[in-house]
Amino acid sequence: MKLSKCLYLTSSIFLSQSVFANSFLDTFEGAPKINANIYVFAADVDGTLSEKNIKYNVDQPFSDTVKHLDRVFMSYLDFRKGDWGIYIDKQLVKTSEDEQVFQVPVAISTKLDQTSYGAYYQAYKSPELNYNKQHKLLVEPTIGVHHTEAKATLAALNITKQAKLNWNEFFWGARIRYNFDSPWNLASEITFGAENTISAHAYVGYNIPVFDRLVNLRAGYRYFKQDYQANDFHWDIRQRGPVIGINLPIF
Secondary structure: OHHHHHHHHHHHHHHHHHHHHHHHHHOOOOOOEEEEEEEEEOOEEEEEEEEOOEEEEEEEOHHHHHHOEEEEEEEEEEEEEOOEEEEEEEEEEEEEEEEEEOOEEEEEEEEEEEEEEEEEEOOEEOOEOOOOOOEOEEEEEEEEEEEEEEEEEEEEOOEEEEEEEEEEEEEEEEEEEEEOOOOEEEEEEEEEEOOOOEEEEEEEEEEEEEOOEEEEEEEEEEEEEEEEEEOOEEEEEEEEEEEEEEEEEOO
C-alpha cells in the first residue's frame, strides 16, 4: 500500500513538471518576428552637471542641438518569438561648438551614448481584431539595463578639461499597446531605473500596408530623466520633447 502511494506521488510530481514545462514551451510558439524602428527625439535638455567645485547649468533647446550637431543616430530593434521578446534602444548624439566669451575662444564638444537592453513578456493579450489580425490590447512587463556613456570637452586659453564617465543601471516597467479596428493604434511605456532614472513615452500610430506587411508611422512625446552620482561627479539631466518615427517589420 505504501509503495503504491509512493509511486502515485512520484508520478504526479513528474506529470505536473511535464505539464508546466510544456505550457512554458508553448509561450515560445509562433514564427520569429523582427521590427526595426528609426526615430528622431527632438529633445530639449536641462539640468546640471557638476564635478568637485565646478558646476555647469544645462539649458539647451532642440534648435541649439541641431545647430551644433555633428552626428546623430537613433534606432530601436525588437526581436520576438511567441510571447517573449528582447530589444535594443540606442541614442547617440555628438555636438560641438566654437564661441567667444569675453573675447576668449571657447571650444565645447559633447558626446552622449544611451543604450537600453531589455526583455519583455506579453502577459496579457486580448482577442485579435478582424481588421489586421492584431491583438486589441497588449500588456508587456519589461526589465533590462540602461547603459550611459557621457563625454564632455572644454578648451580655452590652451587649457583643456575632459570628463568621461559611463555607468549601467537595472530598470523595470511595462509597455502597453492598443490597436483600434482601423489603421490607428496607441502605444506607451514607462520604466524606472535603479539610479533614479525615469523614462516615459506615448505614441499615436497609423498602419500603412506595404505588400503583405504593416508599416507603422508614429508620433508622440518622450520624457527621460537621469540623476546619477559617483564620487565627485553628479549628472542630473532631463530630456523631453516630441518623437516621430517609422516602424518597419523585417520579417
